[in-house]
Amino acid sequence: MHCFRHRNLMTFADPLLPAEKRQLTRLAGDLVRWAGTDGRHFPWRLPAATTYEKIAVEVLLQRTTANAVGRFYAEFFARFPSWEALADARPEELETFLKPLGLWRRRAVSLLGLARYAAKTNGLFPTDPRLHRDIPAVGQYVSNAILSFQHQQRTPLLDVNMARVIERFLRPRRLADIRYDPWLQAASHWFVRRGDVQSANWAVLDFAAIICKARTPLCTSCPVNTRCAYFASL
DNA sequence: AATTCGGGGCC
DNA sequence: GGCCCAGAATT
Numbered sequence: 001m002h003c004f005r006h007r008n009l010m011t012f013a014d015p016l017l018p019a020e021k022r023q024l025t026r027l028a029g030d031l032v033r034w035a036g037t038d039g040r041h042f043p044w045r046l047p048a049a050t051t052y053e054k055i056a057v058e059v060l061l062q063r064t065t066a067n068a069v070g071r072f073y074a075e076f077f078a079r080f081p082s083w084e085a086l087a088d089a090r091p092e093e094l095e096t097f098l099k100p101l102g103l104w105r106r107r108a109v110s111l112l113g114l115a116r117y118a119a120k121t122n123g124l125f126p127t128d129p130r131l132h133r134d135i136p137a138v139g140q141y142v143s144n145a146i147l148s149f150q151h152q153q154r155t156p157l158l159d160v161n162m163a164r165v166i167e168r169f170l171r172p173r174r175l176a177d178i179r180y181d182p183w184l185q186a187a188s189h190w191f192v193r194r195g196d197v198q199s200a201n202w203a204v205l206d207f208a209a210i211i212c213k214a215r216t217p218l219c220t221s222c223p224v225n226t227r228c229a230y231f232a233s234l
Numbered sequence: 235a236a237t238t239c240g241g242g243g244c245c
Numbered sequence: 246g247g248c249c250c251a252g253a254a255t256t
Contacts, residue, residue: 057251058251058252059252060251061250061251061252062250062251062252062253063239063240063241063242063249063250063251063252063253064241064242064243064250064251065242065243065244065249065250065251066250066251067243068242068243068250069251099241100242101241101242102240102241102242102243103239103240103241103242104240104241105240105241106239106240106241106253106254110253136253137252137253137254138253139252139253139254140252140253141251141252141253142251142252142253145251157251158251159250159251159252160249160250160251160252161250161251162251175235176235176236177235177236178252179252180235201251202251205251208251209250209251213249214248214249214250215245215248215249216245235256236255236256237254237255237256238253238254238255238256239252239253239254239255241250242249242250243248243249243250244247244248244249244250245246245247245248245249
């Protein structure tokens with residue numbers, strides 16, 4: 001029994017140090033409080049937004065600024081109010097519709113593939129993320145969004161922004177790819193471990209967009225700079 | 235695990 | 246003009 005437990009721990013060792021866990025928990029609380037006053041507001045975060053909207057908008061958000069999607073949101077979901085409406089769209093019309101947002105060719109393919117899948121399953125996605133592998137336009141990020149928005153699971157919306165915040169605050173990841181770095185995966189999951197998952201996810205995304213920006217982070221006005229490793233190294 | 239894809243927005 | 250953006254698909 002002891003041998004098995006030991007080997008198990010060695011194989012699946014928790015990559016997070018206890019100190020890192022404490023810092024992430026405290027960071028999450030601070031950022032949620034910060035977002036309560038300084039966070040952004042988008043239509044897909046409102047209670048009125050359907051699960052369809054919350055998931056479909058993730059495709060609109062890919063490699064695109066959230067503000068641009070915010071301007072585009074109302075007309076898009078007025079024209080395509082359901083998976084079925086989106087699945088029945090003519091590809092040419094969808095492409096034309098998406099042009100103001102950019103990446104319209106690729107996005108049209110993604111949205112149509114995703115909508116045709118979802119229309120067949122009545123908008124229900126599998127609970128097991130391994131079954132998301134073959135769904136068009138669903139990578140790790142959208143998979144986590146599905147698990148979070150449809151199945152109420154504690155999954156982080158881990159993208160370049162959440163990664164940047166965590167890495168600056170604690171330490172850089174070791175692997176190049178966000179999806180395969182065990183430490184970053186564990187850290188992002190720990191970040192959303194307590195409290196409201198969506199609030200924590202949105203808080204860190206807003207914080208990354210407004211304060212902890214990629215190029216010129218506003219460290220002097222950062223609410224957590226006294227504990228930030230990046231700020232300490234400046 | 236690294237490269238490719240790919241277009242508006244912003245500095 | 247170069248870099249950034251709520252990544253996915255491909256090799």
